[in-house]
Amino acid sequence: MKSFFAVIFVLLFFSTKGQNPIGIPQINVYTSLDYKGGSQNWDIDQDKNGLIYFANNEGLLVFDGRNWKLYALPHKTVVRSIKIANDGKIYVGAQDELGYFFPDDHGKLIYHAIRNYLPKNERNLSDVWDISAIGDDIFFRSTGKILHWRKGKFTIYKPKWLWEFMGDCDGKIYAQDIGRGLMVFEQNQWKSIANPQQLQNDFVTSVVKYNTNTVLITTLRNGAYLYSNGQLKKFEIENEQQLKQSKMYKAVAINNDWLAIATSSNGCYILDKQGKQIQHFSSQEGLYKNNIRSIFMDKNGNFWLGLDDGINFIAFNNAIKYIYPDKEKQTSSYAAVIHQNKLYIGSSNGVYTTQLQPHLSDLSYTKNQFTEIPNTSGQVWELSVQNNKILVGHEEGAMVVDGTNAKRLYSSLGTWLFVKPWINSSTIIAGTYFGLHQIDEKNGTFSNGGDIEGINESLRFLVPYKNMIWASHPYRGIFRLKLSADRSKVEETKFYTEKNGLPSILGNAVAKIRGKVVVATKTGIFEYDEKNDRFIPSPFLKPILKNNVYHYLKEDTKGNIWFISHKKVGLVDFHGNPNGGKYSIVHLPELNSLVVAGFEHINPYNDQNVFIGAKKGLIHINYSEYSKNIKPVNVRLSLVKTIGEKPSVVFGGYFLTDGKISATQNDDQEVKLDKKNNSLHFEFSSTLYEQQNNIEFSYQLEGIDKDWSAWTAKNEKDYTNLPYGNYVFKVKARNNLGSESSVATYAFYIKPAWYETIWVYLLYLVALIALIRALIERQKKIHRKEQDNLKHLHQLEIDSNEKQIVELQNEKLETEVNFKNKELAAMGMNLLQKNKLISKIKDEIVNIGKTAPSDGDYNSYIRKVTRLLNEAENGDADWEQFAMHFDHVHSNFLTKLKQRFPNLGANDLKLCAYLKMNLSSKEIAQLMGISARAIEVSRYRLRKKIHVPTEQSLFDYLIEATSN
DSSP: OHHHHHHHHHHHHHHHTTOOOSEEEOEEEEOHHHHTSOSOEEEEEEOTTOOEEEEETTEEEEEOSSOEEEEOOTTOOOEEEEEEOTTSOEEEEEBTEEEEEEEOTTSOEEEEEOGGGSOGGGOOOOBOOEEEEETTEEEEEETTEEEEEETTEEEEEOOSSOEEEEEEETTEEEEEETTTEEEEEETTEEEEEEOTTTTTTOOEEEEEEEETTEEEEEESSSOEEEEETTEEEEEOOTTHHHHHHHOEEEEEEOSSSEEEEEESSSOEEEEETTSOEEEEEOTTTTOSOSOEEEEEEOTTSOEEEEESSSEEEEOTTOSEEEEOSSTTTOOBEEEEEEETTEEEEEETTEEEEEEOOTTOSSGGGOOOOOEEOTTOOSOEEEEEEETTEEEEEETTEEEEEETTEEEEEEESSOEEEEEOSSTTOSEEEEEETTEEEEEEEETTEEEEEEEEBTOOSOOOEEEEETTEEEEEETTTEEEEEEEOTTSSBEEEEEEEOGGGTOSOSSSOEEEEETTEEEEEETTEEEEEETTTTEEEEOTTTHHHHTTOOOSEEEEOTTSOEEEEETTEEEEEESSOOTTSOSOEEEEOGGGTTTSOTTSOOEEEEETTEEEEEOSSBEEEEOHHHHHHOOOOOOOEEEEEEEOSSSOEEEEOSOEEETTEEESSOOGGGOEEEOGGGOOEEEEEEOOOGGGTTTOEEEEEEETTOSSOOOOBSOOEEEEOSOOSEEEEEEEEEEOTTSOBOOOEEEEEEEOOOGGGSHHHHHHHHHHHHHHHHHHHHHHHHHHHHHHHHHHHHHHHHHHHHHHHHHHHHHHHHHHHHHHHHHHHHHHHHHHHHHHHHHHHHHHHHHHHHHHSOOOHHHHHHHHHHHHHHHHHHHOSHHHHHHHHHHHHHTTSHHHHHHHHOTTOOHHHHHHHHHHHTTOOHHHHHHHHTSOHHHHHHHHHHHHHHHTOOTTSOHHHHHHHHTOO
């Protein structure tokens, strides 16, 4: 019997040897389609700014975390080796070619060949497989020679047979000559430290520092050796035969305790200094290929593997690991719990468990296999430790697990979770697809207590609180349930909706935080106000978590609050704010979209072990290390180029200071661009390769942008049609822990176009002044013309008004004249009538005198009257009065006529006056008391007297004669 147990022990012991830890770090795969280069990557190095360089089949391959760039050699040869010297020169070795890349004044890498410095008969190099640098000395190895490059000159070292290896370690150059063994370069000569027989005639693949006085030497097929003080001894490796068969291609020291060995056929092994296997990375763990051509550990302790086809990045120093209980199926996980030093995982295909190693603080390094617990196949929603047993919430009911056995408690009803409604209670309440179910416990044995009547809803979230059970349904709202004393039914149900303070009955999840019943809603966190029996915005959580939507809340033992929102995981850390505040909100973008929506689960076991359910496997976070692993965030400007019809690179990503690569631009290196190149494209990145999902950028172009941009994961920015002037592009980066980088800047100047220069502006000014003057003169001319026109119009208007006035005056005068003429005519008629009357009276008196008695007195009286009548008939007083009025009306017509024609008699003047009055001959005859015939004769005589031409009318002549 003892021998049987001994055999079992031995089998178990050897079955655990060589096992991997259950946690696997993040592994990124980059194929040739990603970096658009050759499939094989032979060597890797990193510069002071953090950029990673690969010796690729198609040239020098450069990666800055976001962008790949490939620089081909002039003859398109395969690059086999790479080394970055202290001065920043990137030395490369290729097929029959060697040289270095170095940036030009525009920051673009330019290749400089140095092969021509060799004598012509030594330029046949074949492949340059290794490059090493010690100070300013650069060593190149091909199988036929080692070239020592110093101060522009080569020294050539020939082997006895072939040089098959060269590498540098702890400030020394080591090389293997097949004929002489392993050698070290000291005092400008090669000294042997191990002959071929000591190395079993095998090929050396690497020499790495083991401790202060010891180096580790790996060989291709015969394991490894330790060399110290002239002594060579075998280095014992666990499962050495496996590594021998895999061919140890290269080794690197991880730290003072661990080594990494890359193999040519079976991935990468992590060993401690005692040769024990810590971890093995292969295609089974996520490598793209098992055939490794190069391995490099970057400044942050993460690995880069150059593969026979592609590149792998292993975030070895990351605190996030992935646990796959079934690596082939990689099932989803919904629950995880630790009980009695065992990890149990509830998955979409049953319950898995593994024994943990108690001496490990980070349980992801546990080396054990997972086993599936029988009879648990199917969806497992919950694992809960109750009374020292594990209850399993299953899609087909509930089970109890004791060790590696599962016993079904009840069937048919899918079970979401378990809660103990009261402390020290012997009853467990299960939330199921169709309400509540009771599980009884007695003497460590669980039994089916049956359904709890009174509610028939799917209850995924349950919170016991003061003899009540709070439950939530995603589409029904919040329930508060009071159970009967025997837990067989729900005595009282209260339904909380918008009337009770909730923003909606949809999308609510109840939880217990800091001893309070809280609900994650669509508008933030609400808290139950027991005094008013309603929900209010949480005074504690609302200011912290704002109005965001949360689907899951979990408080850990330290009071930190873990949450899941839209498949994004984070926590409110009340103990680790780097800025000294009361709390910090930490997002874990590495886990974005990895959790299972609707079935979220977080088990914060302790700071070193937080388990999160995921679509594939289980996520493990060593939060203590995660929060400490806050490396300085850096940012670099990787490219500036013009955009348009003919894009061109303005800045290739490298700044120079005094001929050496620097991190910043010198003030005197401001780039000046023509106006046609005023549209620019900027690219930037951060070389924190393990945190690429966490990095966000903010940028600003001084001269255009007033403020910094919002934080974004996008690592490029375009500016188009920039006006001429000075600009400074600034960019910074931050990670999810709130750490910000320093600001990277790039200054440039856009020249004005020819039409924007000072001379053209002066010409514009002169032309503008001339134009203004011309416009002013033109305006003055137009003004003068308008003024003249206005004056003319005004004069015309005046003339027209005067003419109208004259016409009106003439009309008035004419009217007055006509009126006066009528008065004069009337006066003349009156005179004529008076004369006729006088004549008639005289005639009558004469007749009376003839018939009257001859009385002397009477006759005398008659004669006297007759004489008076004659005087009245022949008197000129009336005529003179008429003539005076006539001249007044007709502008001294008669006076002017007498002055012109003094020979005219009184009757002639009367005739002229009557003609002036435009009277007819008949009217004139009546006024003058003569016949019309006599008037015609008088007119004729008058024409003779004043010499009126025959062809001219008498009236017109009289008018002309008196017009002056």
